[in-house]
Amino acid sequence: MIRAHYEIETPYDPAEVAQTMAGEQSSGTFVKIQGETEALRARFGARVTRVEVIEERAAPSLPSAYLERKGVQGPWRRAAVEIEYPEENVGVNLPTLAATVAGNLFDLGELTGLRLTALTLRPDYRDRYLHPALGVACTREALGVVGRPLFGTILKPNIGLSPEEIAELVETLCEVGVDFIKDDEIAGNHPHAPVEARVSAVMKRVRRYRERSGRDVMVAFNITDELDAMRRHADHVQKEGGSCVMASLNWCGLSAMQSLRASTPLAIHGHRNGFGAFARHPALGINIAAYQTLYRLAGIDHLHVHGMAGKFADSTDEVAHAARLSLTALGGTDDRVMPVFSSGQWAGTLQLTFEKTRSADFMFLAGGGILAHPSGPAAGVASLKQAWQSIEAGEPLARAGRPALGEALDFFGGR
Incomplete structure (x- = not known):
């Protein structure tokens, strides 16, 4: 039943x-x-x-x-x-x-x-639906990251850059050590930066970085569109050596996400923008528990859960609950999806994220937290890694000897 x-x-x-x-x-x-x-x-x-x-x-x-x-x-x-x-x-x-x-x-x-x-749902019934292509374990394996969260960012400015300007920014972010880079949800098939041109320009730089460093970086290209276009764009990402595509779940819909999953082996990064319309009024809508069950049956690999003490209306407990649900199997096999913390995140919110989830299995996306760090994006990435070192050691974030983290605490802490 x-x-x-x-x-x-x-x-x-x-x-x-x-x-x-x-x-x-x-x-x-x-x-x-x-x-x-x-x-x-x-x-x-x-x-x-x-x-x-x-x-x-x-x-x-x-x-x-x-x-x-x-x-x-x-x-x-x-x-x-x-x-x-x-x-x-x-x-x-x-x-x-x-x-x-x-x-x-x-x-x-x-x-x-x-x-x-x-x-x-009965586990046997759940397992009759699609599963993630990568999920938690294979996303980690693809990037060679173990024992810590995946640290990533969002391309900013989120709109207005040419394909070559985007590619240059992506290369810079690869060089400073991010694990994951994603388009913003409003980045579409723009006349000034068509999806295929963006993918080709960006993946040229990512392949070059991969060959030079031996390290891979996952880029989630926003291919939100009608279904045939999404499948074409996913094929192009795969052809160019990419490993991930992103879609706005609510505006593409369940059946389109199912069809996309069935047509590509790439990771699907599920962005839930607009979820507030379904859930923000307490007497009306759909809770995240029911929502994520439905979209997980479509076979997505990653799911946005918002961020701790971020810019959105969710409480920290609501955000943590969404993350824990993502990391709970629905079926008889490992069908967990990677929770994605985003919106107003920086090194100082990482500790609360870990305390509330008690897991390192998550993506931690810091847009301004990396790109707006006063010493630049390399220091922004370093601040996240230094914050995680402090958490693992059970030490205060403000401990001396971690300069990038200290600068982040001074710069972002009062905002």
Whole structure:
């Protein structure tokens, strides 16, 4: 069975509303219909397995014209609900899975709040979907990095540079010691810097650096586009010797990400920009637990989780929870994805990141934290490595003898 976990808000009996939800998303509708036999319902009907009232409220979180037409008044009850859906209703079909556990539920008039909080799948069922091509272990192996986080950055300025200017910046970042470089999410197939021209220019420098140093650097090229274009761009990245592509998950969608995964052996760097639209209101949307389950079934390798004490609205606990979920297997095999900390990150936020996750299996992307370091990007990378040395040794970050870290603490610490 596919078990979906919800928090709902309604002025009606939550148990009755839960039954309506189960019927709406499986074999029936709001009334029993001809042909919906007991045998059919037993085989294909969804089943409510839990209803627990959490609290009552004097006012609704969201409006409902349906309730207004009926003159229904509160109190409004918030409840935890679990519903089991037969796997046979879905088969192996990711968009239909999403439509089943969410879909029209968000539009039901009886509800003044609905949040899909988590999905629980049988390991055997999860393993019928795509897995990461690299995931955590093979991303590390590809870069030869063990025992510490992967340190990377974002290309800045994020838009406006020519392919050759981008390539020059990438070469500089390779030379100063980053493990990973990514495009910004708004870097697209621009007239001034088309994807194929960017890829060719950048990979020429990366190959040259690789041959000279014996060290590889992973570059995540943003290929967000319609599906055929994404597949063409991924093929071009592979042809040029690249190992990673990036896509904006919410704007490409589940099925496009599935098709991209099926067509390329490259790592897929999943950027979740826009996730706040799905999750920021506490009474509406999709929790990161359910969200990451769906996109992990599409076979992504890396997933953005935002950053500790960063520039976005997430609390540190929310960010840490997203990272821990990424590092928890869903299936019977290792299908973990690499959590990516980004947004306002620098050497001083690395310690909190480790304390909250208790793992070194993450990407730590510092844009300004590297590129804006007062002594330059080489010192920016050194500040991250020195911060990690302090963490491993159990020493304060401000310990003397680590000059790049000390400069970072002085420069970024008061911002």
